Amino acid sequence: MSHSAQVVVIGGGQAGLAAGYHLRRLGLDFVILDAQATPGGAWQHAWHSLHLFSPAAYSSLPGRLMPAQTGQTYPDAQHVVEYLADYEKRYELPIERPVRVLGVHRDGRFLWVETDSGTWHARAVISATGTWWRPFLPAVPGQAAFGGRQLHTVEYHRPADFAGQRVIVVGGGNSGAQIAADLAYDTDLTWVTQRPSRFLADDIDGRVLFDVASARRRALDEGRTDTGGVASLGDIVAVPPVRQARDAGLLKASPMFLRLERDGVVWADGTRAEADAIVWCTGFRPALSHLAPLQLRGRRGHIATEGTRAVDEPRLHLLGYGDWTGPASATLIGVGRPAREAARGIADLLT
The missing domain is CATH 3.50.50.60 (FAD/NAD(P)-binding domain)
Structure with missing residues (x-):
């Protein structure tokens, strides 16, 4: 037709x-x-x-x-x-x-x-x-060997689905921080980020981010110096649930691990963490x-x-x-x- x-x-x-x-x-x-x-x-x-x-x-x-x-x-x-x-x-x-x-x-x-x-x-x-x-999953050695559950942001729904489990959340952006905060109370949580987590000031929300992004675009269009935009302020908006978990000491990021094994993950220094599930908040x-x-x-x-x-x-x-x-x-x-x-x-x- x-x-x-x-x-x-x-x-x-x-x-x-x-x-x-x-x-x-x-x-x-x-x-x-x-x-x-x-x-x-x-x-x-x-x-x-x-x-x-x-x-x-x-x-x-x-x-x-x-x-x-x-x-x-x-x-x-x-x-x-x-x-x-x-x-x-x-x-x-x-x-x-x-x-x-x-x-x-x-x-x-x-x-x-x-x-x-x-x-x-x-x-x-x-x-x-x-x-x-079109969720993105990075290629990490050992992914096929891991025996637990692996899911992306798009497949995550609620912390009750992981109650009592050992969960690793990967990702230092807003999705990673929000899902880590969601899981912080009912699971044995490990939050992993590629680089040290950067929280925006608590009084910054989407209104400010839009103004900053617009100002950067104007500067670039007019040939002025790149202001850095939103990235210059940080990676994570401190919405109330994230702020609450952070202030309670429940959002402490670990560096990215080196590889996955059947029962968990391994860091470059040989440190291991067992896991039942990995949530990839990787964009x-x-x-x-x-x-x-x-x-x-x-x-x-x-x-x-x-x-x-x-x-x-x-x-x-x-x-x-x-x-x-x-x-x-x-x-x-x-x-x-x-x-x-x-x-x-x-x-x-x-x-």
């Missing part, structure tokens, strides 16, 4: 919805294809204790403030899911789900979007699939396999962009994958501006 639209947006999470908002305001004909069966994007799959870094009003998509969550300064993941579901309904965004995009191809003046339920012909495409669907990579037919990746696998637009395919925009597609574009508060730029760029292209 064949369909057509001026613009096809791939992904119905926060980035796809922000793109839809601005495409609607510009009067363009578009459709959003979402592989998920229900609204909420990756937030509906997050671990149970996950909370935002910022208050609701500072975690909003364009046009609609996120309402505060009763009893919570920092809303939880379920509140975000409800907000996103309300957002797409409020703006009557044309979302088709569940539709999985298999590939994007060139077809003369059109881009051909192949899906598991037919094909779409479009004048432009916005890829907004995020990173959650993500952009989920871009659907763009492979366009052959846009360079030698390092990176798609070159100017803002959100792919340099070698001006009909394609990439949105929400991180700073390389817009400052803080992988956040709720940050995705609005690059989404607006992408929509405007497509409108200019079409006219």
Whole structure:
């Protein structure tokens, strides 16, 4: 079955919805294809204790403030899911789900979007699939020999699943710190980081991080000295559960181990720790396999962009994958501006 639209947006999470908002305001004909069966994007799959870094009003998509969550300064993941579901309904965004995009191809003046339920012909495409669907696991010697359970951030849900077990959490970012704090009370926890853990000041939250990321982008665009951005402040936002576990002395990071064995891990100095489970909070990579037919990746696998637009395919925009597609574009508060730029760029292209 064949369909057509001026613009096809791939992904119905926060980035796809922000793109839809601005495409609607510009009067363009578009459709959003979402592989998920229900609204909420990756937030509906997050671990149970996950909370935002910022208050609701500072975690909003364009046009609609996120309402505060009763009893919570920092809303939880379920509140975000409800907000996103309300957002797409409020703006009557044309979302088709569940539709999985298999590939994007060139077809003369059109881009051909192949899906598991037919094909779409479009004048432009916005890829907004995020990173959650492509978890990254580092290659560590002995991984295949370990006899316990290994899982990534995307598979972790609640500490009750590990009660009484010896658990190693690997990762010095926000996910690693939050999951380690989650497990600190009910498990025999070892928290491992590649480098010494760096907590941001307790009064820094997502509002400040967005301002810092935006200031860095302005400096780079204007040829001024690189401010270092968020990385210059630290790696971990001290949200209340992390702060509580840290202040109780339960978040003391060990350096990265050398290898895994059947019963646990071994450090370079010969120290060993037994483990029943290892949680790899080791980040993500952009989920871009659907763009492979366009052959846009360079030698390092990176798609070159100017803002959100792919340099070698001006009909394609990439949105929400991180700073390389817009400052803080992988956040709720940050995705609005690059989404607006992408929509405007497509409108200019079409006219």
